[in-house]
Every structure is written in structure tokens, then in C-alpha cells.
Amino acid sequence: MTYCVGMLLDRGLVFMSDTRTNAGIDNIATARKMHTWEVPGERVITLMTAGNLATTQTVIGLIDERTKAPEDRSPSILEAPSMFQIARAVGRTLKEVIADNAEGGAQASAATFGATMILGGQINGSEPRLFLIYPEGNFIEASADNPFFQIGEAKYGKPILVRAYDPAMSFESAIKLLLVSFDSTIKANLSVGLPLDYTTYEQDSFHFGQQGRITADDPYYQTVSNGWGEALKTAFSHLPDFSFETR
């Protein structure tokens, strides 16, 4: 599996992805699942992927090739007029790759080759936008009511996102929140693993903000991981115990 989160903040967008891939539990590797394109001053695009690695790498490869061959009949994501059109193009490409892989193969269904993606970015002249793209090629958009998307092993890390997300938070707080969510997931599920990639994008800047990779020996990661465990235990001990007497 995988775990990726894309988040819409008042000040822009923030993305985090793990890097573990596995084909069975005895065949694990590290692969980048966060891909970014930038036309400085004009547009920034981030795409994160979860699912079949052959599918996602093919999709990324096709998208990336088109950006370098502008005479291609399919419009490049660097030329599409809106994030909405980019979401449509990515969704169409994803659907085609899945159908292509599934077709004629022995005993393999479309689900085997499935993948889900988070797309976010901004094009000069419109707002930052964030989309969740399904293997069927269709997609939904984030909004104030639904301001973040998770793909992959999303359940373990969801409760803290639900409780602590705040649209006004700083990028520094958002990275902290994402690290807590990722750490809860990593502690509970072997298929999600360090290092973690992150990217921030400040609204109307039209170039990426901070981009980096957090490894297992990162001191800040260790502070969050240990500190959160302790903080949870303290918070838990401060809640009043259940009482059988008052029942």
C-alpha cells in the first residue's frame, strides 16, 4: 500500500507521501510517489499516486512525455487552461492505462491494476485546487467542507486529521500534523514506510515552496514520533476514568 495526503489550507497547499512499495511482504522497495511540475510564475502541479506501481509509473511517464513533446495531440498538463482540465487529462490517462494493462491478460481484473491519485496546484488566474482522481478516471474536488484527501492506507491516520486540521494553520503546523498522521499509520501498518516526501505551495506564488524528504533518523521526526506517544499517554491519563459505581 501507500499513504499520501493532500491538504487545502488558507495559505495554499501541502502534500505528503510515503515511499514504500511492496509486491508481497518480502519484496519491498522505495519509490517516489510525489511528482511535481512547475512553470515559474505561471503554474505549479503536484500529483501523488497510490496503487499498482506499474500503472502509476506509466501514467506519470505518459504525462511527463507529453510535457516534452508539445506537438502531441493530447494536451500537455503544462498547457491545459485549468486545473480542472488537468484533472480530466490525468483521469483519462489513468483509465486508459488501467484498461490497457487489464485487456487480454490472463486472470487479471481491472482492479489488479487500479490506482488512485491526488492532484493539486494552481494556474495563474484562478485559485489553488485539489482533486482526488479515481481509477475509473473520474474525480472529486476538495472544498472548505472536505479540505483534505487521503489515498492508500488512510484509516489509521484519519482521526487525528479530523480532530486537528485547521484551515488557518501554518505550513509548519501542517507538516507537523501530517507527520503525526503518518507516524500513527507507520506504527500500525508495515506497508507504509519512511522516508516521507513533502511539498508546500503558497497561494499565488506560482513556484513551489519547501520540498524535502524526511528520513527515519530525522531528529524532528523522532521528536514528533516519541513526543506524540508521550503526549497521547498524558492526555489519556488526564481523562477521568470510567466509574462502575455511578451506573
Place this chain on the structure above:
Amino acid sequence: MTYCVGMLLDRGLVFMSDTRTNAGIDNIATARKMHTWEVPGERVITLMTAGNLATTQTVIGLIDERTKAPEDRSPSILEAPSMFQIARAVGRTLKEVIADNAEGGAQASAATFGATMILGGQINGSEPRLFLIYPEGNFIEASADNPFFQIGEAKYGKPILVRAYDPAMSFESAIKLLLVSFDSTIKANLSVGLPLDYTTYEQDSFHFGQQGRITADDPYYQTVSNGWGEALKTAFSHLPDFSFETR
């Protein structure tokens, strides 16, 4: 879905289950998923169920009928010599019911009728034991390394169990921990819902301890639910923010 947890403590066993059942999202109801049998002074048995409700109710019905018809060829769980033999009997019954439901039906696979169970209890002369029973009828046992089992929607509520479980904890703390875990799940997933049933069993007492049902308007539940949300936010705000400068 469903969420149930069974936990092995130094002082005995504690169980909690939700009560929501659904067949599609527009057909929800409340059903008891925690079933107990007791021979005072001799044995106590708790069985919690997740999965197809027709399957689990049939299994419970068969097990319960056998306890009332002792001349039946299948041994009653009230007469089995050990918790291990009870786990085998329950597993065999579960497997038979699933196979029976799946056989000959149109387009339905065994998975459709699947169910998973948590069995715990103590028989005079041996220790308290806790088992997780799979739809295939086989089972695993809890131990100091693996002291609790979850069935159903287990992922949301696992991180807090991993962090705050302590074998020496009191029943009052254990119920508190379970409520935090259930509350995190209920906040994130519509298929798990209040009220919650709980049962405690004190080792070597051979009768059930506290049994009860916690409803949505329970003041303690509301204290835990609100208090935990606040405590998480406070704990989160006390962790140092990420810093881009030191990268």
C-alpha cells in the same frame, strides 16, 4: 461493518462492541454483537461477532440451542473441557454456517457470508483465554505479545490502543481506553455506531463483573469524546512545529 475489541489484562478480560448493523447505508439497525454465557463458579464465556448478520445470528443460535439440549451430539460450550475446545467448536460451527449459506446460492461467494469472532473466557482450573476466530474456522490466541484483538472497522481505533494499552491497567482505565478507540472510529466511519456494550471479567471470579450499555447521551461518553478531542488538540499544539530553516 462493526467494531469489537477484546482485551487481555493482568486482572482479567474486557470486551466492548458497537451495535450498528447495516445492509447498505439506508438500512441501518441496532443489533447486539456481544453474547455471554455463565456457569457461576465454573465458567464464563463471551463471544463477539463481526460480519454477515444472518451468519453470526445463526452461529449464536446454534451455539445457544446446544447449551439447552445437552443430549445433542455436538458438545455444548457449557460442557467443553477447555476454552481451546470451545474455540474449535465455535470455529467449526462458523465454517459450517458460511459453507451452508454459500452453497447453491446464485452468484454469492463464501466471502459474502463471512464473519469473524472474538471469543474470551475462563474455565475453572485454567487461565483466562482470548481467541480470534476466522471465517475459515481456524483461530489464533492472544498472548502478552499480542494482548488484544479487534474485529470489523479496526484501523481507525488501533493507534491509540497500540500507544496506551498497559496490561496492568484497571478495568476503569480499560473502558476509558476502549471508549477513546471507539469514539475515534465512530467519528470517522458511519458503519460503527452507539450504543456500545461492555463486559468485564475478573480473573478467577467465574462470574461476569460489570456489564452495561453506553448510549450517545451518556455523560461519561460525552466527557471522553469531547475531552479527548480537546486533549488531542492541546497535545498537538505542545509538540514543536516543523522548521524549514533547519533543513
